[in-house]
Amino acid sequence: MSGTELHSENPLREGLVGERQPEPCAMVIFGASGDLTKRKLVPALYTLARERLLPAGFAIVGVARREIPFVEQMREAVNKYARRRPVDPGLWSTFGSGISYVAGNFDDPATYERLKSHLEAVDAARGTRGNRVFYISTPPESFEPILQNLGRAGLISRSEHPWTRVIIEKPFGRDLASAEALNKVCLNVLREDQIYRIDHYLGKETVQNILVFRFANGIFEPLWNHKYIDNVQLTVAEAIGIEGRGNYYDQSGTLRDMVQNHIFQFMCLMAMEPPVAFEPNAVHDEKVKVLRALRELPSDAGSIADWTVRAQYGSGYDKGQPVPGYREETGVRPDSRTETYVALKLFVDNFRWAGVPFYVRAGKRMAKRVSEIAITFKNVPHTLFKGPSGAQLGRDPNVLALRIQPDEGINLKFLSKVPGPTIEPRPVTMDFRYGSSFGTEPPEAYERLLLDCMLGDSTLFTRGDEVLESWRFCTRMLDGWAAADESATAALPSYEAGSWGPKEADDLLSRDGRVWRKP
Amino acid sequence: MSAPVQTQSEAGGVGEAPSSRTPESGDVRAREWQEGWAVPVDRIDAFTLGAAISVEPDRIEAELAGLWRKAAERARSEGARFSVTRACLWNLIVHSDGDEEFLRTKRLIDEVSETVPARIISLHETSESADSLGYETPDGGPPIRAFVEANFRRSGNGRREVVAEEITLEAPRMAGQRLPGLVRSLLLADVPTALLVRNPTADSAWLPRLAPEVERFIFDSARLPHAEALVQVESLLRSLYRQDSNRSLAHVDIVDLGWLRLWPWRVLVASLFDSPDAAKALREVSEIVLHHAPDGEPAALLLSGWLCGRLRLRWQATHDRRVFTLSSTAGHHVRLRVEQASVQDAPAGIERVELRCGGHMFAARLQGDTRCIALSSHLQPERVQPVHGRPDPELMVAAMGVGGRDPLMYEALRHSAQLVRGGGL
Numbered sequence A: 001m002s003g004t005e006l007h008s009e010n011p012l013r014e015g016l017v018g019e020r021q022p023e024p025c026a027m028v029i030f031g032a033s034g035d036l037t038k039r040k041l042v043p044a045l046y047t048l049a050r051e052r053l054l055p056a057g058f059a060i061v062g063v064a065r066r067e068i069p070f071v072e073q074m075r076e077a078v079n080k081y082a083r084r085r086p087v088d089p090g091l092w093s094t095f096g097s098g099i100s101y102v103a104g105n106f107d108d109p110a111t112y113e114r115l116k117s118h119l120e121a122v123d124a125a126r127g128t129r130g131n132r133v134f135y136i137s138t139p140p141e142s143f144e145p146i147l148q149n150l151g152r153a154g155l156i157s158r159s160e161h162p163w164t165r166v167i168i169e170k171p172f173g174r175d176l177a178s179a180e181a182l183n184k185v186c187l188n189v190l191r192e193d194q195i196y197r198i199d200h201y202l203g204k205e206t207v208q209n210i211l212v213f214r215f216a217n218g219i220f221e222p223l224w225n226h227k228y229i230d231n232v233q234l235t236v237a238e239a240i241g242i243e244g245r246g247n248y249y250d251q252s253g254t255l256r257d258m259v260q261n262h263i264f265q266f267m268c269l270m271a272m273e274p275p276v277a278f279e280p281n282a283v284h285d286e287k288v289k290v291l292r293a294l295r296e297l298p299s300d301a302g303s304i305a306d307w308t309v310r311a312q313y314g315s316g317y318d319k320g321q322p323v324p325g326y327r328e329e330t331g332v333r334p335d336s337r338t339e340t341y342v343a344l345k346l347f348v349d350n351f352r353w354a355g356v357p358f359y360v361r362a363g364k365r366m367a368k369r370v371s372e373i374a375i376t377f378k379n380v381p382h383t384l385f386k387g388p389s390g391a392q393l394g395r396d397p398n399v400l401a402l403r404i405q406p407d408e409g410i411n412l413k414f415l416s417k418v419p420g421p422t423i424e425p426r427p428v429t430m431d432f433r434y435g436s437s438f439g440t441e442p443p444e445a446y447e448r449l450l451l452d453c454m455l456g457d458s459t460l461f462t463r464g465d466e467v468l469e470s471w472r473f474c475t476r477m478l479d480g481w482a483a484a485d486e487s488a489t490a491a492l493p494s495y496e497a498g499s500w501g502p503k504e505a506d507d508l509l510s511r512d513g514r515v516w517r518k519p
Numbered sequence B: 001m002s003a004p005v006q007t008q009s010e011a012g013g014v015g016e017a018p019s020s021r022t023p024e025s026g027d028v029r030a031r032e033w034q035e036g037w038a039v040p041v042d043r044i045d046a047f048t049l050g051a052a053i054s055v056e057p058d059r060i061e062a063e064l065a066g067l068w069r070k071a072a073e074r075a076r077s078e079g080a081r082f083s084v085t086r087a088c089l090w091n092l093i094v095h096s097d098g099d100e101e102f103l104r105t106k107r108l109i110d111e112v113s114e115t116v117p118a119r120i121i122s123l124h125e126t127s128e129s130a131d132s133l134g135y136e137t138p139d140g141g142p143p144i145r146a147f148v149e150a151n152f153r154r155s156g157n158g159r160r161e162v163v164a165e166e167i168t169l170e171a172p173r174m175a176g177q178r179l180p181g182l183v184r185s186l187l188l189a190d191v192p193t194a195l196l197v198r199n200p201t202a203d204s205a206w207l208p209r210l211a212p213e214v215e216r217f218i219f220d221s222a223r224l225p226h227a228e229a230l231v232q233v234e235s236l237l238r239s240l241y242r243q244d245s246n247r248s249l250a251h252v253d254i255v256d257l258g259w260l261r262l263w264p265w266r267v268l269v270a271s272l273f274d275s276p277d278a279a280k281a282l283r284e285v286s287e288i289v290l291h292h293a294p295d296g297e298p299a300a301l302l303l304s305g306w307l308c309g310r311l312r313l314r315w316q317a318t319h320d321r322r323v324f325t326l327s328s329t330a331g332h333h334v335r336l337r338v339e340q341a342s343v344q345d346a347p348a349g350i351e352r353v354e355l356r357c358g359g360h361m362f363a364a365r366l367q368g369d370t371r372c373i374a375l376s377s378h379l380q381p382e383r384v385q386p387v388h389g390r391p392d393p394e395l396m397v398a399a400m401g402v403g404g405r406d407p408l409m410y411e412a413l414r415h416s417a418q419l420v421r422g423g424g425l
């Protein structure tokens, strides 16, 4: 991995391999009074401090509109949300003394002048040496003004010493044109290697384990292709609804919220070729190739439904409690056509995956919360075993399921003989659970990602061309849906809250002679 | 361990030994019995509650296979308050000398198995003589007693999840030479084996036979009776594993829990020298002072050994027992003092580490009676970092992870042994 770890000249650092400690720096959070800062970012930084992973010179500077007692609020937030609670008073004396706040509007250049002189004072007091991470955790409308104003105020260093890195929250655009425009703004003020587009799913241990599973084990990779794999199913199901975020969700929908980013990232890791090294660009290069190999979907209103299904949840029950349908949720237009469920049939047209369908589904208010990648292998070419009536036995294919959440692990379904005088094959599973084999608590995704950014390691972030490629693909789909909506050819199916999705999604697979897994 | 718990043996159930071979001690021994636990009614119940069940040494595997099978069946029955998931990442052999250490070790491995599922083979050497035991085995040697039990953890929903097993082999010290063969037969294939011997300097008949066969050898320098034992450990490791240079460790990873305990001190002391100016100053180190708690002398010497190794300082002379003159590769002299501090307790036994470099002091000092260490130098604002001593189970887990492999430990041990011995690296 590349990056800026300390130690080259310090002989006492040698051998302290487990500790990846970044160079001194200040972390500036735009959107400091927001939900993400309090629930995830500052608690993650505190945990890093507790585990001695922050550099000696470190400071947090919050920026947002309102005047707030930021340090006290962050102490409360750490007490409530950090992985290690309650706050340790000794540690807080150092950590808390490095937290400060600058109030101002993101659109106002004066905010950045104040921020600049504040950061100079922080450098002097905390030894942060001019190195900065700017974390843009704001509504997307503010991404561009912040980037432009940072550039204008001379707050971005393009050199290696001191360095500047910028983390940008999701969503990175809402279609190809807006993502391209945002990317352009980024590249006007930053080099690509200074931009860290965050997808917090990539910080999850189980997602990283896809790479270890594939590339550190000798037995799976030879089977990982069209010769042995019949189909792949990627599922990201949530049991919750839109949780009061109707205004936001109705503008977004499941394709933008889950598929374009998280699911496409899983798919890339699952389908990519082995990178030449575990280094940012080598990994990004292989992911982009997968996205480029995605077979284009038809964008006309008539045939898009052969490849995609979108739907909205109707009313139903969640754990026995009645819940409203999507269009009855607050903030949602009563005639909304925003999807809360998507099912797709995709092909990665390359040597490895020729002819293997990748079935993707994601949705809200589904039967349970589960994210997994299930790989169904081809059947044996000839069945030896027959039942009393001559029926073929043992046609159940092997399935390898990589469970991302919850109950993280891997299981393999295979056939085994039922004990007795006849040969009766029955499916059994071999199960690996993270929880059972490794009792240690995995770090929060944000801990890992914030640390990686400070270390200058962007392997677990998304590169510009990845984001644009996935938008290119999804925008075509969005266009097809818009055309269908206009010609009113397609009724939007609905599914019962608490179910596995609409009947149309089952039809998508049954046309190919397949069924969805019930994870 | 509390009083033995008697259970009914399941009629025709698992592993009912022929009565003539039934061991004389209680059939089931309880592990630390927790309030609110039901009293086990039979062997399966006892197994899933984590009680130790007496078995014949030659039927250990058969008994375990039966207990696991029955436990899994019972877990599927309605109202079961536990689940069964068998997992194993290691064979872990632990040795304890005497009953007191056995109990301490047992608590440790109970906690370790919550995190690292392992087949644990616990060797308990007792001080009984064969005569006092009242009978002899058919081959004329003193008897070995065996117990099996399940280790489990709490799953997210508070249920007990039975994950791994523990086998205790109890033998009078004089029967120690009978243990290696039995242990070998009990090791699971395809998982590595670790051996934990807290104090490897004690006399042992079996250690030299088993130690070279494991993948990881774990000891604890903080449990050594005195700092001089560092010299013994160093030469023992050299003879067991034929270490001939600092880094050419054989196929075995040697892990010192005491060394892992020093990790926060090493990181914090190292962090004082991260800036280029500080790293430059370090080349001009002229004095090193370490203060330790009363029982922290081996730790302080080990930490000194680390500094010597990293800063390429060689022993020149010893004055007043723990005051040394060292020489750097550039030829200048460095004074090292290792002193007992007035504190009774300190993280990893260390109270402060100070390095005087080019007229400036770089220091990591425990703050009063807190668990916080203040780091100071003229190049940085003072900063405070809490150091939570890692409990032994956590250290064991680290010892069995990637963090366990650290060639610098051996380098530090060699240098510390040299300080104690007065030369002869």
Ligand SMILES: NC(=O)c1ccc[n+]([C@@H]2O[C@H](COP(=O)([O-])OP(=O)(O)OC[C@H]3O[C@@H](n4cnc5c(N)ncnc54)[C@H](OP(=O)(O)O)[C@@H]3O)[C@@H](O)[C@H]2O)c1
Pocket: A030, A031, A032, A033, A034, A035, A036, A037, A063, A064, A065, A066, A104, A105, A106, A107, A136, A137, A138, A139, A140, A142, A169, A170, A171
């Ligand atoms: N929350 C999550 O769990 C989550 C998860 C994944 C990704 N994200 C992403 O993270 C980002 C932030 O989410 P959030 O939930 O934290 O948002 P939020 O709670 O709505 O917070 C928005 C923040 O931006 C500030 N702000 C907005 N406009 C401003 C302006 N013109 N000038 C100055 N300050 C302004 C607000 O300051 P005032 O309060 O002072 O107005 C507030 O601090 C979003 O891009 C979101 O998509 C959030």
